[in-house]
Amino acid sequence: MTVEPRWASGVCAGLHSAGSRHVVYVPDNPLSHVLRILRERFPDVATTLATREEEAFGIAAGLYLGGVRPTVMLQSSGLGNSLNALTSLLIPYKIPTLIVISMRGDAGEWNDAQVPMGRAVRPICDAMGLPHVTVDSPEATDDTVRLVGQTAFSTRQPGVCLLPRRITVPLQGKA
């Protein structure tokens, strides 16, 4: 039986409790746990793969217009690919989306090329006025994702949940 990391089942339970029923994503190694658990245990949550993060936010906006609460999952490197969608679509139209970002470039990183964007993620969110919360521990993931989602959908603005590598890849040390 495959191991079900606590943080990954927490992401699934959290987004589900926040009422999200469609996850649009660009893949990432740690996020593959989330996708597997969604497939196995959350059959009412649809998933759609986007070719690029900006596209994922466009699809999420369309889902919301249709009455579905969307989640977008991406790796932090993809935040750079998302900025025009966030600043000229989701933010001005107040289209709420739960954004779950798997961090690269933070503590535990081995790849130099991931570090600049990893370091820039929080300042970029701040500059756009996007609220972001970092998950503290595997055990806190469920509540953190749920609360960020609830706040996003209730106040109708995108909200970001950051998953640090110390939580998503504590054993392997690489991803």
Place this chain on the structure above:
Amino acid sequence: MNRLDATRLLVAAIGDEPIVASLGHPAYDLFAAGDRPANFYTWGSMGLASSIGLGLALARPELRVFVVDGDGSLLMNLGSLATIGWTRPANLVLIVWDNQVYGTTGGQDTATAHGADLEAAARAMGATATVTVTTGEAFAAAIARSRVEPGPWVIVAKVAESAPAVKPPLDCMFIKQRFMAAIGRPEEATRGGRA
């Protein structure tokens, strides 16, 4: 056929089905052809009209979702064709106004002026119903089929520029809330509820 004439044909042919419009001239012409609550005008996010339409089509399979995109805009998000080809929503109709220029930004050539074929790209990525039209009659016929035959449809309409003289409403929240109400799912926060 210019883009405004073609947009008028579209609006006249469909009922109250939603239309998502790419920013700039496609949105301006949609407004000129008829301001409808079920028009979603984008004011930014160039390239994402087809993605917004895809998300809406996936969320609401009972609706036939129309998108008016531009050749330059679709070229900015070609991956969208792959996602449409994979997910294959039968209720999505993507119309690409192909005037072979970036009309909103000053008329610079797009790649379709130099051989790029967006219908072939859509077909290669798995869109099941595709057509390229050059006349109003052929466009009207394609729209009529796309309303009843399963898609995803990609209709590439070769059009001339139409120099829009009017602009749609600027307020993004107004556009969104009016649109959501028009397609039968008013935004939750606009409805009130239990204390």
